[in-house]
Amino acid sequence: MNSIYYETKRNKDMLLTAVYEGSNASLNIAKKDNHITEDFKKNEAFIYIPKTVDNYFSFLKVVDKILSSNRRNYQINIASFVKENVVSTEEVFRAFVSKLAFKNANLYSAKTKENKQEKTITLFYADKSYEELVERLSIILEATNKARSLQMTPPNVATSEYIAKVVKEDLENIPGLSIKVLDRDNIKKNNMGLMLAVNSGSSYEPRVLIAEYNGNPESKEKYVYVGKGITFDTGGYNTKGYYMDGMKFDMSGSVIVAYAVKAIAQLKLKANVAAIMMITDNAIDTHPTMPESVIKSMSGLTVEITDTDAEGRLVLADGLYYGASKLNASLLIDAATLTGSMERALGKTYSGIWSTSEQRWEDFDKAAKIAHEKVWRMPLHDDYDKPNKESKVADLNNYNNSEKSDCNTAAMFLKHFTNNVDYIHCDIAGTADNKGVGLGILVSTFVELAANQK
Numbered sequence: 001m002n003s004i005y006y007e008t009k010r011n012k013d014m015l016l017t018a019v020y021e022g023s024n025a026s027l028n029i030a031k032k033d034n035h036i037t038e039d040f041k042k043n044e045a046f047i048y049i050p051k052t053v054d055n056y057f058s059f060l061k062v063v064d065k066i067l068s069s070n071r072r073n074y075q076i077n078i079a080s081f082v083k084e085n086v087v088s089t090e091e092v093f094r095a096f097v098s099k100l101a102f103k104n105a106n107l108y109s110a111k112t113k114e115n116k117q118e119k120t121i122t123l124f125y126a127d128k129s130y131e132e133l134v135e136r137l138s139i140i141l142e143a144t145n146k147a148r149s150l151q152m153t154p155p156n157v158a159t160s161e162y163i164a165k166v167v168k169e170d171l172e173n174i175p176g177l178s179i180k181v182l183d184r185d186n187i188k189k190n191n192m193g194l195m196l197a198v199n200s201g202s203s204y205e206p207r208v209l210i211a212e213y214n215g216n217p218e219s220k221e222k223y224v225y226v227g228k229g230i231t232f233d234t235g236g237y238n239t240k241g242y243y244m245d246g247m248k249f250d251m252s253g254s255v256i257v258a259y260a261v262k263a264i265a266q267l268k269l270k271a272n273v274a275a276i277m278m279i280t281d282n283a284i285d286t287h288p289t290m291p292e293s294v295i296k297s298m299s300g301l302t303v304e305i306t307d308t309d310a311e312g313r314l315v316l317a318d319g320l321y322y323g324a325s326k327l328n329a330s331l332l333i334d335a336a337t338l339t340g341s342m343e344r345a346l347g348k349t350y351s352g353i354w355s356t357s358e359q360r361w362e363d364f365d366k367a368a369k370i371a372h373e374k375v376w377r378m379p380l381h382d383d384y385d386k387p388n389k390e391s392k393v394a395d396l397n398n399y400n401n402s403e404k405s406d407c408n409t410a411a412m413f414l415k416h417f418t419n420n421v422d423y424i425h426c427d428i429a430g431t432a433d434n435k436g437v438g439l440g441i442l443v444s445t446f447v448e449l450a451a452n453q454k
Contacts, residue, residue, distance in 0.1 A: 005122040013073040101141035143263035144440035147255040151438025155232035160279040164207035182208040192318040199280040201288025206280040224323035228336035229254030229279035236308030252432035253335035260446035271453040278315040304391040307399035317417040324419035342407040343430035350376040354411040354425040371444035385412035
């Protein structure tokens with residue numbers, strides 16, 4: 001990634017050194033929280049870091065302060081920011097690289113303006129021992145930014161056909177990655193009735209994109225990531241009415257899983273993975289699916305559509321079954337901006353995670369900690385499945401408006417389509433975007449999970 005510069009020697013820019021509260025008391029600097037004092041004669045600057053900075057996430061705010069100051073070009077004295085029991089050398093690199101990548105990302109924009117001249121930030125460390133880490137993080141973050149850019153693309157541009165085309169063209173030249181795109185006819189041949197039901201009100205064709213990477217042919221493990229790709233969610237006949245802000249982000253899961261697999265392939269990890277993008281909008285055009293319709297899924301289970309605005313679990317259901325039955329997954333993982341109750345439960349801080357296996361959860365949690373992404377385990381319990389079984393005319397119904405913990409009910413609904421394969425469900429309704437900006441959440445976690453595949 002060209003925006004990240006790692007140097008082992010001093011350059012002509014001002015060197016920025018960290019001074020933690022309680023250390024180097026003799027330095028003549030302003031002892032104000034995160035304040036930068038500059039010494040032009042020595043071409044050095046010092047940032048004062050208070051005791052309240054006591055973990056990685058509070059340290060990120062220090063990095064934000066540095067990058068937002070935009071005073072001048074800085075060379076960051078990485079070693080000075082390392083503090084025992086607060087941040088390690090690797091975490092300091094991760095913090096600066098991730099924040100620089102986020103800040104310098106080339107995201108979709110249709111604004112007509114001159115490019116703002118940004119100041120250059122370089123990372124100074126006396127030897128090359130962390131060069132490989134920076135390169136690895138840069139690959140992951142570049143993939144994350146690709147996902148973020150598609151998240152930001154408006155829905156009149158980022159249709160199902162457009163997203164499939166862009167992702168296919170981006171991924172098909174990556175060594176070791178095989179790409180397949182299913183059009184409407186092929187989706188129909190695979191009996192993906194739920195996917196077709198959601199798409200029936202659209203003026204655009206649905207697309208299912210499958211990206212596979214087999215980096216460890218000797219292993220029987222295969223992680224299949226399934227992403228919800230609703231390019232815009234009107235709610236269908238159960239319309240959202242005026243409440244449609246941010247509905248372009250409803251395709252976030254699909255690009256997150258695709259670009260996680262891209263990064264895994266680029267890193268040449270010893271792992272077997274696949275991504276399935278389930279891409280369509282949820283609109284009211286041509287012949288939209290009516291509430292109370294009964295649709296047969298790819299698995300053979302029938303579903304009564306009690307709410308057309310609970311469409312995400314429908315497309316994921318067919319995607320999960322495809323991953324279990326066609327791709328021979330040993331572990332299914334989905335990512336979806338699935339339920340409003342998820343954001344009410346955990347806000348915009350944590351992604352909600354459900355797992356059918358204790359060991360799989362521990363592996364996932366470990367990967368999230370390495371990636372420094374916040375996840376919280378949610379309950380998979382039979383009590384939450386009862387509302388899914390109240391249909392008088394089908395095996396399942398897709399929504400029950402009396403259910404207050406719909407995020408748990410949705411997780412149990414999806415479990416029916418996993419063909420008894422180990423399963424992790426990720427509801428990113430609160431964390432996929434923030435204030436109109438796509439975040440590409442969980443790309444890093446999905447990569448770290450694959451990196452530790454047995």
